[in-house]
Amino acid sequence: MHVNPFAVHRIADFGDLSVNPLSIEDTFRRIEQGITPLLQAGVRCACVGGDHSISLPILRAVAKKHGPVSLIQFDAHNDLWDEYFGSKYSHGTPFRRAFEEGLLHDDGVLQVGLRGQVYGEEDFDFARAHKVRMVTAEEFHKKGMSIVQRHLRSFRRKPVYVTLDIDVVDPAFAPGTGTPQVGGLTSVQMLELVRALRGLSIVGCDLVEVSPPFDTGEITSLLAANLLYELLCVL
Numbered sequence: 001m002h003v004n005p006f007a008v009h010r011i012a013d014f015g016d017l018s019v020n021p022l023s024i025e026d027t028f029r030r031i032e033q034g035i036t037p038l039l040q041a042g043v044r045c046a047c048v049g050g051d052h053s054i055s056l057p058i059l060r061a062v063a064k065k066h067g068p069v070s071l072i073q074f075d076a077h078n079d080l081w082d083e084y085f086g087s088k089y090s091h092g093t094p095f096r097r098a099f100e101e102g103l104l105h106d107d108g109v110l111q112v113g114l115r116g117q118v119y120g121e122e123d124f125d126f127a128r129a130h131k132v133r134m135v136t137a138e139e140f141h142k143k144g145m146s147i148v149q150r151h152l153r154s155f156r157r158k159p160v161y162v163t164l165d166i167d168v169v170d171p172a173f174a175p176g177t178g179t180p181q182v183g184g185l186t187s188v189q190m191l192e193l194v195r196a197l198r199g200l201s202i203v204g205c206d207l208v209e210v211s212p213p214f215d216t217g218e219i220t221s222l223l224a225a226n227l228l229y230e231l232l233c234v235l
Contacts, residue, residue, distance in 0.1 A: 005232040014038065014045075024053065024089045031057035039065040039204070044235055046228060049208030051091035051178065052079055055163050058206060059094075059103045066159045066203050070108035071095070072152075074193060075165040076115055076137070076181040080126050091178075091209070099130050107131035108158070110151050112140065112193065113168035116181040137168075137183055145192060155200055162197060162205040162231065166224055174223055176215025187223050194230040205231050 005011060017034040020026040031054055035045055039061055047058055052075075062069060073079075077092065080099075084090035088097065098104045109130070115137035118124075127134065133151050140147065167177045170184035185193070210224045 003233040005229070005235070009232070009235065011232065024087075028053075028057040028060075028089070032060045035061040036064055044202070045204045046231055046235065047204070047206040048224075048228065049206060049210070052163070052165055052208045053089060053091045053094050054208060055206055056089070056094040056097050058204065059098050059161060060101070062161055062204055063101075063103045068103055068105050068108075069159045069161050069203060070155055071098075071104050071110070072155065072160055072162045072197065072200075073109065073111045073165075074113050074163070074168040074190070075111060076113055076167045076184060077165070077179065078111055078114055078124075078127055078132070078134070079165075080132070081123075082126075096126060099126075104130075107133075108155075109133065110148075110155070111135070112148055113137050113185055115183050137185060140185065140189070145196060148193065149196060152196060152200070158201060159203045160197075160200050162202055164194070164205070164207045164227060164231070165209045166207065166220060166227075167209055169223065174210075174220040176211050176213075176218075176220030177209045178211050178214070179209070190223075190227060191230060194227060194234065197231075197234045200234070202235050205235070207231065 017031055079092055079094055080096045081092045084092040109132045112135045114134055135147055166174050167179055168185055169190050171180035173187045207228050210220055215221055
């Protein structure tokens, strides 16, 4: 891409935000309060998780600055469940809560890389009701970048938040994650997908679900670091 993000932007590591291991609600409050002043100062945040639940408080802060936004989600799972083991707040529910809280636009969400088993056809009812666009891993393997690029055209000139769950990548390339799912994308395909975001009005992004204890040979961490760099290049 011939892009040096450090020559284009002023980039700094803001460090860690404190969390409360005994309260996910308080953790969300801390994340939202930690990011809000940065966004209000005009910073675009590239956040690193952590599990996918952190996207919800980040989107709450983003909405204070930009209002409801569109979302591009790279993920093996749609994370639109109503509950996960009885909890309304988990890594499986953030974008359902985001829709309910008015943080996301209907017909403004694209999910790429979905695959694997579900509990039933009703698992997609909420997504259909909110006009979520989906490109499954199987569709991407058959049709390639063209099917994603057609969807990306509708996101131009709109504020977009990008979230990348590392489990979108096949565990052969990214074993270090909590919910690995076979049949995923390769590291090369993931690089191409991130680079395809160039030209969008990206207001922030996150990369989540890397789990170092499960990471064979640190190949997941290596891929995640490179993908984070690529995200900086398209911001």
